[in-house]
Amino acid sequence: MRPWTSREATSAKRAPGRLVVVGAGVVGVEMATAWQALGSQVTLLARGDGLLPRMEPFAGELVTERLRETGADVRFDTSVEGVRRVAGEVHVTLPHGTDVVADEILFATGRAPRTEDIGLDTLGLAPGEWLTADDSLTVTAVPGSWLYAVGDVNRRALFTHQGKYQARIAGAGITARARGERLDSRRWGAHSSTADIEAVPGVVFTDPEVATVGLTVADAERTGRDVEVVDHEIGHLAGALQYRPDYKGRARILIDRDRQVVVGATFVGPGVAELLYSATVAITGEIPVERLWHAVPAFPTISEVWLRLLEARRNA
Template sequence: MNETTRTYDVIVIGAGPVGENVAERARAAGLSTVIVERELLGGECSFRARDASKALLRPVVARADARRVPGLAQAVAGPLDAGAVLAHRDKMASYRKDEDRADRLNSVSVDLIRGHGRLDGPRRVRVETPDGGTITLSARHAVVVSTGTHAAVPALPGLDTVRAWTSREATSADKVPGRLAVVGGGVVAVEMATAWQALGSQVTMLVLEDGLLQRMESFAGRLVTDGLREAGVDVRFTTSVARLARENGEVRIALADGGHLVADEILFATGRAPNTWDLGLETIGLTPGDWLKVDDTFRVTGVADGWFYAVGDVNQRALLTHQGTYQARIAGAVIGARAGGEVVDDTLWGTHVATADHMAVPQVVFAHPEVASVGMTTHDAVGFGHRIKVVDYDLAHVAGAHEYAEEYRGQARMLIDLDRDTVAGVTFAGPGVTELLYSATVAVAGEVPIDRLWHAVPAFPTIGEIWLRLLETHRG
């Protein structure tokens, strides 16, 4: 084999969890596979997002839960040990080293090339390696892009002077800022406001909309807002930033309404953009910087011969690691089937089609209270023209909930598809509700008939009793 030109069945660009999964699945299908990565193996999720953020949030949520339990509250009355939390965060993020991931790829016979990979026409990828060399790769069957996203920060006067945080800095900072301004009202904004306030920051949230978590059921945003404010976070709605400056180490924030705010750091959690600018998309007729639109088998639309795939955040279907790895499992199986001349099972809920992307996407917000949801929201269902019944229940009326808090506050909502008599969506907000999410996901993805769900008996006294109460409320 020529040292600078190599041919594989499958080339994967991007070695985050999604890229790793699709590469492993392709290799398991008997296809020679190489993965290309210019940064750390494991990507944003492993080092600066999922693992790091949850390591910051776990002690925060655990302490909040403990403070609600009689007999335990006084034992956890003091502040968190910020140094210990940050040290544990670094351990959980593998100290931003990726040797174990390289060993994992080697163990499953997936080749690794470190460098910047760009498309160079159909089925070709050119890789610039760290030593200044170039390797040209050719794919017999597929090129898969799993390059993820980066923080989308609005263009504001003075932004380049303040060294603003994005999610990367927010999950990897090595000290607690005295004052932190958080711009945004989505999941990242909520979780980072929760974490840094508990670690000792004075946190102010500047939210353009009139509520938090706008893509979820409205009660979830209201309960989280109450929790943040009770914890000491200053949450300001319908507020936007006009300009920024850093003077004497402080960030000076001018607001659009004429107000001013001073902080030590400012975090922008205002959305994501695809990592496709420097990917060589123009060599195959696509526009650099665009999201990669795909069909339900993850072939990129508008590319002849069907050799180009995109999985994970870069296709904008569901910007969640667990959903991206679901896509990777499907894409790897699809590529293997097509390479072997097999029939692709693209029926609803089939082996080679991502039905869950449309109907059963689960998500958790790690705040206090927690929020867990799967499937459609009320707004989604109405927008799509579904006939639904909204069933609400106060979680404080569930006996098992009071094991989490003497004075429990929370809510559950189940959406019933009246035409199919199945669960179309579920949202829970309250302490401990993440434990309910997988059962909700099974109910939605499995399209379990309501009459059958009635026979799934929850143990007493557990928070899972909410299922019985929702069904009783539905039956009346």
């Protein structure tokens, strides 16, 4: 039947007339956004009740709204019961015997590590499994700390930029060991990969963009963290109106009540990816909220959302 995966979806030479996307995660919504914009009639099928379920609910809601405005058919609480290709068309069977007919179907329901044929069995590891690595990126199940695993294969943070970050750390460790040197945490890159835990930034390249780092409200509740939740409508900013007169977006930060530092941030709106590094610095650097008042954003820019968030917290 040859369904699309993310590889085919990012390398196809022409837009299919009709495309079914199965999956509500990052890849699913990014590809639905891209192919709808390129001229395909997209039907997006989500098993749950919203898109981007691991992010703040308003992120998925705004992306859903925009997808539907552009003509995409977004369906929730829908599972795929069968897929077959008939005379070149893909017939997708949904519950209650209904079908969706398309030219191609993309399954964006997760990825598996490609470790089945690289000799893991010779080390007592199971081929086809993830490689668990510690903060130095060495594989914990292999004695001697000589085997390193960076990138998606260790499942610490499935982003290209996090893989690059891990590679710098692993490279510093490997080089130091080869030279018989002791790792010096003051040297750039020679430290443990703590940013895989507390401050993992990610961008969903949809319309609108979604940028997130650190905890969500659901994360805080699950881990018992006591946080303040502060929201602001980005579209109320002068800089947002200059960027796009009909700008629609939202910002949220989470503040640890005990430590008085930002532990999570989510931005949704056009161009918000460029706000993410400042949030990552605030979380990684554990900057006290009171100090953030003195990081003055330029007027009129979208970065003024930081000032508005602090004002909203003060006036709450």
